[in-house]
Amino acid sequence: MDATLRDPLLGRLLDGRYRIEERIALGGMATVYRGVDVRLERPVAVKVMRAELAGDSSFVERFIREAKTAARLSHDNVVGVYDQGTDGDTVYLAMELVPGRTLREVLRERGPLSPREALDLVEPVLAALGAAHRSGLIHRDIKPENVLIADDGRVKVADFGLARAVSTATTASTGGLVLGTVAYMAPEQIQQGTADTRADVYACGVLLFELLTGRAPRDGTTPVRIMYQHLNEDVVAPSALRPGLAADLDALVLAAAARNPQDRPADAGEMLAALRRVRAGLADAQLDLPAPVRDAVPQARPAGEAVSDGAAVPDGDAAPGGDAAPGGDAAPGGELGEDRAATGGRSAPEGVPDGADSAASPGSEAVTATGHAPDAPTTVVARSASLPVAGGETHHTRPVPTLGTAGAATSGPVVPTAPAGPRSLARNPLTWVLAVLLVGVLAVGGWWFGVARYTTTPAVLGVERAEAERLLDQAGLSVSWAEAYSENVPAGLVIETDPEPGGRVPSGGEVTAVLSLGPERVTVPDVTGRPLEQARQALTDARLVPGTEREEYSDSVPAGSVIGTDPEPGQQVRPDSPVALVVSRGPAPVDVPDVVGEPLLQARQTLEDAGFEVEVAPERVSDTDVLAGAVARQDPSGDGPAPRGSTVTLTVSDGPETVEVPDVVGRSVPEARAALEEAGFSVDVVDLRPFGDGSVQTQSPEAGQRARQGSTVRLFAF
Known part of the structure; x- marks a missing residue:
């Protein structure tokens, strides 16, 4: 039966809002589904955390905090986080659904790209990281699987803010392990378990190297070998693998992927500026350098990839049943692959036995991981510096690679074209003696690197800063302080340490402690009298959510403006709380x-x-x-x-309408009466005819005056 038919989440409505329609990816951290936001009627990607992580309350609290931080990061090149929630035992994220494919799929299909194409892809990644770094957010897990290329050509970076939440949960459950993809992890992440903006820069340098050459700069066949290379070997110039690449491109990659963090650009914004300067200085012929024939470039599977049982894929990176990466076929039992020739790798450097490719040195934590292949889970590697570092320390010198007659890089030992035939140890007792001595040396070295030089992080959670500093000082550790809000821990007390209490840290090393600022609260702004759109924006700027709106009549507030809010202005509430608005309809x-x-x-x-x-x-x-x-x-x-x-x-009113009184003097009485009545007047005759011939002698009002229609004109006739 198809596994999807047994998935209980399919068809379910999470939180009464997100309908789960199709499972599109499986991963070590989560399962990703295609869903629909039924409230806004838009497609979404729903990432559901694994049950063992969702059951960890400390993980859930950190996950929610990191998800909120990521959600506040608004950038065109960042996959948007819409919502976070829990539905029963299900912890989920609702995110932007990006139709397209991952950068890993592009690399698998095309191999090395032209410099112009490589820069076009890395530039938006750096722009997204630059915005994150300016906001105090570090990605910690940049890799081709987390770079999405939409069908319309947009480049999007996924999983912001999640690596830190998951790495802490994984550390707590695996006894000091850190989470990440080995091929892209900065040396300080491996050796100290710490990361800042320069760790993201390092990953971008590795990413650019891979886009230009078609392979990662670290060519070990196991995570242990790759970690050793991160700590002890400088990245070779891309032109050593692909002749014809401009020297400025080499310089950009080598600066970003420098082992010493101080030698890298300070953050993604600085690397982005450097990339743009390099691009501006390159000629079209250099930018459009044709990609080499794929057979001419070592097409090893991605560095750090180990063969597993194929049961999981990176979070959101490949659909169930998808194609494996080149060279990444599953092997029974999940054994780690050891065939260096298949990956074009070199022999182990001095100080690392051949067997180090398949097992950690004595005393180290177990390596339960694969690399960054699309059908393998994100790597979990030992946080302890159990890898031998040549000369006892990490060197930051950068030898200039030279080209041999065949154009291949010649720095470091050369892999023989054919393996030498096996020799019988039984024929040479000296070999046995040397082997025993070597095992002893490795055991002591492993004890030192894996156990002796480490101490345990003391438990300082819930204590005040001064007491925490005293306890850490007693343990021989220094401390760097950060602050964060907490709903559960009063202000002034420690809420978190990195490493966590009981975790391993190098003796004399540094522990990051987070001091509680108490519950985070924001003030409801006074938006009374503002137009509705301005009021909504003011609430959003205050990290609040415009809530329900209702209308009321108001004699003092213009129609369309805000009368009041609930909660009222000045009240302290949690960030992202809804604020109801009362909007004026104008006077009643x-x-x-x-x-x-x-x-x-x-x-x-x-x-x-x-x-x-x-x-x-x-x-x-x-x-x-x-x-x-x-x-x-x-x-x-x-x-x-x-x-x-x-x-x-x-x-x-000007009163009734008036008309001019006709002149009827001299007329006979009948004629005068007819004329006046025709003009709308009444007629009153004073007849004195015994004294005259009966004609009109005078009239009142007089002729030419105006009088109201219907009024009386008096005539005197004799």
């Missing part, structure tokens, strides 16, 4: 008084008392029903509501 509507027919002054007072502004129209109108000086019209009318504070326009 009120009924408009009807003032038509009222004198203007009285009408104005009535409207202003009701909360309205009053405006008088400049033109008056005639109205037969409204006296002059009274309100003839209003807008809005007095038959409905309007927002309080809005304006009501009043139009004043």
Whole structure:
């Protein structure tokens, strides 16, 4: 039966939000699924932690803290972290789903790239790391599997903030082991278990070397051999493996991959600036140097890859059942591969026996790991410096590689073209004596490097700084301090050490201790009166989440602006807490008084008392029903509501309409009456005809005056 059919998470809805649709990758840390955010209706990648990690409360707390830190890192070249949560016993991350493939798949398919292509791929990786380093975040696990190339050509860096959380959990459960991919780990990560921005720079230098040459600079067949090379051998110039590469490219790689951290660029931003200077100084012919035929470049499987049972793949790096990396076929029993010829490796350097390729020296922790192959889990290697370092210390000299007649690098011992035939130890007793002596020397060396020069980190969790310093000083250890917020540990007490209590640390070495700042709280900003979008941004800038929104009427806050928040401004809350917003709808509507027919002054007072502004129209109108000086019209009318504070326009009456009085003097009474009535007047005749001929002698109002239609004109006739 297909394993996916037995996966209980398929079809499940995590936290009522993320529907799990398809398993797309298995790894030593987590299983990655394709899912859907049903709330926002968008595809997501859901990374579900392994049960043994999810059951570790200290891991979960650190994982949540690191995930939040990564989520705050917003950059175009970083795979976004959308959400983190727990659903029962399931601890998960919801992340951006990037359709495409990993850089490892590109290397497997194409081998070495042109310098232009290599720089085009490393530049966005450095840009992403530069943003992280400026924010105080270190990746710790840069490798081709964690560089994604989207279908649209965008380059994205994955798993920010996760390596530290997982490495601590793994250390606690494996007795002093650190997590990482050996081929890309900086020497200080291997020897001291510490990492800063320059460890990421080192990994980028190794990555650029691999893109230019088609192989990693460390060619050991086991993690132990590769760790030895990290500690004791300088990286060769890429041009030693690929003649024709520009000297500036060699210099960039060698500076980034220097064994001494002080010799590297300080952070990714500094390396990015150096990369851009190198690119600007190269001619097109140098940038577009054709990739060599793949058979001309040693196509070893990725350095550090060991053969395993094939049961796991890196977190998010390959789908179940995917192709194995070249040379990475599974072997029964999970034995570590020892065939140097298959990887183009050199013989073991002086001080490392041939058998060191398959086992750690005496006294070291077990090496339970593979390298960085896409179908192998991320490597777990011994934190203790159980690898012999030539001369008793790490040297930082960098010999200049020379080219032999065939163009291959000739620094270091040369691998014979054919293995010498085996000799019988029984025929030479001296060989037995030397072998016994060698075993004794190795046993003593292993005891020293693996046990004797180490001490145990004292338990200082939960104590004050002064007491922690005293205990560490008694153990012969120095301390560097960091600070972090904690919901559980009061301010001023130690919440974490690296290595953890009981972990191994070189005698006289340094322990990093983290002092609690107490619960982290942020202040709810005062966004009252701000437009809604500005208020949302202010909450986001304060590391809060804009919450629910409801509308209310307000006489003092304009519509669309914020009336208040819940919690109220000034309150202290946890980061990422939701803050509800009350948004103004403007003033509440009120009924408009009807003032038509009222004198203007009285009408104005009535409207202003009701909360309205009053405006008088400049033109008056005639109205037969409204006296002059009274309100003839209003807008809005007095038959409905309007927002309080809005304006009501009043139009004043000029009284009834008037017409000019016709001149009827001298006319006969019937003629005069007809003319006046036609003009709209009533007629009143005072007849004095016994004293005259009966014509109109006078009229009132007089001719030419204006009078209201319907009014009476008096005629005097005699």
